Amino acid sequence: MGKTLAEKILSAGTGNDARAGDMVIARVDLVFIQDTTGPLTIKQFQASGLKRLANPQRTVVFIDHAAPSPTSTLSNDHLFLRQFAQETGAILSELGSGVCHQLVAESLARPGDIVVGSDSHTVTAGGLGAFATGMGSSDVAVAMGLGKTWFRVPESIRVVVSGDFPKGVGAKDLILHLIGRIGVDGATYKALEFSGAAVAAMSMSQRFTIANMVVEAGAKVGLFPADETTRKYLVAQGRGDDYEPLSPDGDAVYEQTIEINVAELEPTVARPHRMDNTALARELKGTKIQQVFIGTCTNGRLEDLAVAAGILKGKKCHPATRLIIAPASRQVLLEAIKAGYLQTLVEAGATILPAGCGPCLGLHQGVLGDGEACLSTANRNFKGRMGNPEAFVYLASPATAAATAISGEITDPREVL
């Protein structure tokens, strides 16, 4: 009987035949923390009695969530993280480098790796075929010290994606559509494994957008095959040696199969306060938006800024709407400068934030006022998410975000393309 991607990677990680439902102890190839969950992780590590990191060169401390720090308490957390990295030999990723998940994708995760991070969006690296999943501080602390963790091998749901994306529709619309269809607990404890002709045709940026949001349906991991597109991406990132082809067996057993023809999709929006509360952008026309945010580990990559710049070129943001942009990494920032996207966006009225998480989690750099609505390219819209429980967060693609910034109300990007 063949294996799913999840079973293949966990079998290799345990040296045994790992099948859905099995409990296994698996090797961890990469482990990381970030500045909001990292301090507790370090405290748990220190309390556990584990003295050393199992693999300092594959342990990373990211300062990205509150970067630069808005308060002295968070600055002190940053000091604590820097000190830990220095003492243990862990790699430190300083503020301005970018969002942990983007940097893991650009520089660290490899196809077939098992990746554990103290952040739920660790699943992003599934875009290049890594079994990457988020865990809490205790689990990550122990993984740092032991170089392994336990897993229940997940059942897999196969998502077969066909067709060509229509103009103005992209990966974000696909994943919002899927979450709307199966619900915020539609894949709890499961792996979502993506395949089909439309997946083969997808860029890495699109794959990362989709993998990033599988946790919004409760999934443990979202996996893409590692193929020629993956290889070219790794070569372009200067790490072609990290490539290893990876695909599920033809006779793998899936719990269920979901089929999506992207040619039938339309620009999609998740309304407050749940990611599965979806509607079509055109159905929400007239919904006033005070802030548009383009960025994050979901949609802060070069392709996303290119889409936004394409729509905003020669245009101005609506006077009642603020446009905030945070590139996902320093590499994205530099490439966006070189390509002229930032100039276009700034001319349209955008405010550019440092590479990092920006206002996504409500800590700084764009907290909403009472009754205000933000259309964001991020991944979560829970009540209070952007710093104010009296505010409203809509989630959508960079194209919908750019079109909305111009009109000041939720707008189907096909109207301006």
Next chain:
Amino acid sequence: MLRGRAFKFGDSISTDHIIPGRYAHLRSNLPELAKHVLEDADPSFVSKVKKGDFIVAGSNFGLGSSREHAPLVIKMAGVSAILARSVARIFFRNAINLGLPVLICDTDHIDDGDELEVDLAEGTVKDLTNGRELTFGRIPEVMLRILDEGGLISYIQKHGDFKL
């Protein structure tokens, strides 16, 4: 045997409801952080909850972020166990890792304020207010052993490694 009152919550209570990101600057000051537990779901919860009480929720409790601070502030509030129809994956593991039991059962017939008695060994919940008795699903063996040691960190202190 655990005994306390039920604090009833609905479906999809997220980690942002439990401990919002806007309090991230308090994460290294746990007593201050804990004052905001479940603030965005029920602002009066923190002033009413007493040691031993239960959180009784609908489906998908704890969805969202991996922040272990979420079950931590619930535990610090004195909650002795979480009863829910279902629970999000990372939260489930985090709660057990802190020694906070999460019991999966049909919570529909438990009302806010009901007096409950939970027998962890027997796997039963008695609603002393309405007389109903429920059973909850078994916690996987590996998690039970972690729970028995009071959480993952004390488990590792004692054993130094995982055992399945």
